[in-house]
Amino acid sequence: MKDKNVLTEHFRKAKELIKKGEKDKARDEADYGLLRILNLRENGLPDGSYIEDQPMDTWINRFWIFLEKHNLMLG
Numbered sequence: 001m002k003d004k005n006v007l008t009e010h011f012r013k014a015k016e017l018i019k020k021g022e023k024d025k026a027r028d029e030a031d032y033g034l035l036r037i038l039n040l041r042e043n044g045l046p047d048g049s050y051i052e053d054q055p056m057d058t059w060i061n062r063f064w065i066f067l068e069k070h071n072l073m074l075g
Contacts, residue, residue, distance in 0.1 A: 007059050010033035011030070011033060011066070033059065
């Protein structure tokens with residue numbers, strides 16, 4: 001991954017925004033993280049790869065659970 005700690009930053013910002021009550025912006029940050037992962041996969045990153053020293057699936061689960069936990073899923 002070219003940009004260091006991009007997913008970490010998206011997740012950190014999402015958590016910060018949810019604490020401030022800014023649900024829409026928190027959802028956007030989590031969605032941006034998931035989109036970055038999707039983009040990497042579409043550009044050839046194989047399943048089971050590590051991103052920022054974490055398995056790709058861990059990142060997907062982390063963002064997904066954040067969205068569910070804070071009731072940010074769009075219908």
